[in-house]
Amino acid sequence: MLSEDQFKRNLCEVQNEVGEFCSQFDRSPDEVVLLPVTKKWPVDAVRFCKDAGIGKVGENRVQDALAKQSEVPDVEWELIGHLQSNKVNQVIGKFERIQTVDSIKLLQKIQASAERRELRQKILIQVNSGEDPAKFGLLIDEAEDFLERALGCSHLITEGLMTIAPYAPDDSSVARRAFFKLRELRDRLKEAFQVDLDELSMGMSGDLGEAIEAGSTMIRVGTALFGQRDG
Numbered sequence: 001m002l003s004e005d006q007f008k009r010n011l012c013e014v015q016n017e018v019g020e021f022c023s024q025f026d027r028s029p030d031e032v033v034l035l036p037v038t039k040k041w042p043v044d045a046v047r048f049c050k051d052a053g054i055g056k057v058g059e060n061r062v063q064d065a066l067a068k069q070s071e072v073p074d075v076e077w078e079l080i081g082h083l084q085s086n087k088v089n090q091v092i093g094k095f096e097r098i099q100t101v102d103s104i105k106l107l108q109k110i111q112a113s114a115e116r117r118e119l120r121q122k123i124l125i126q127v128n129s130g131e132d133p134a135k136f137g138l139l140i141d142e143a144e145d146f147l148e149r150a151l152g153c154s155h156l157i158t159e160g161l162m163t164i165a166p167y168a169p170d171d172s173s174v175a176r177r178a179f180f181k182l183r184e185l186r187d188r189l190k191e192a193f194q195v196d197l198d199e200l201s202m203g204m205s206g207d208l209g210e211a212i213e214a215g216s217t218m219i220r221v222g223t224a225l226f227g228q229r230d231g
């Protein structure tokens with residue numbers, strides 16, 4: 001794993017890059033939150049973030065995240081990986097937000113578990129706006145009915161949408177198209193339901209410029225901060 005000094009240099013570079021994209025696309029850097037993705041890295045990755053004043057991280061796998069949570073207190077955790085419904089009970093109350101809600105079954109389980117624990121769980125709806133067969137998420141056409149169900153859940157707070165662009169390192173138009181589709185969907189749903197749906201979690205190390213261009217409010221960055229992961 002990289003040294004803390006190297007991490008700080010990477011962080012600085014990413015922040016500069018974000019700043020440049022923001023000025024290029026007429027966004028304020030305050031509107032684009034950086035969520036470091038510490039998946040597959042030791043718990044020190046989380047400590048580095050905390051030391052640098054970043055109080056939240058993203059993790060993919062429930063078990064890995066829970067293990068790290070017990071070692072580093074006072075950090076907000078966002079679940080960004082696919083959630084199996086049999087793990088819902090382990091997750092509720094442990095993650096500030098679940099970004100990957102994409103089935104009615106999951107919605108119902110999260111609602112039931114949050115209700116039992118008398119808390120309100122924040123969620124994002126994952127949409128496969130790039131129609132990538134290898135990705136989870138609702139289809140664009142399913143999102144309206146789904147949002148209606150989510151808004152009817154007393155113990156959920158639906159804050160916005162999340163997507164992962166199809167992997168296409170040589171063609172940035174693929175990610176751009178997926179991100180603009182998510183943005184348009186969000187604008188349409190916001191108008192139709194008259195709700196806050198402000199969070200647009202989109203953009204990773206390889207496509208954060210396209211995401212910022214399309215209106216991302218949260219970029220999830222692993223590799224650019226911590227280096228290449230094994231496997």
Ligand SMILES: *Cc1c(COP(=O)(O)O)cnc(C)c1O
Binds near residue numbers: 037039221224
């Ligand atoms: C791993 C992961 C990221 C970070 O990807 P990088 O390319 O390493 O920046 C972001 N979002 C999700 C959902 C991920 O699984």
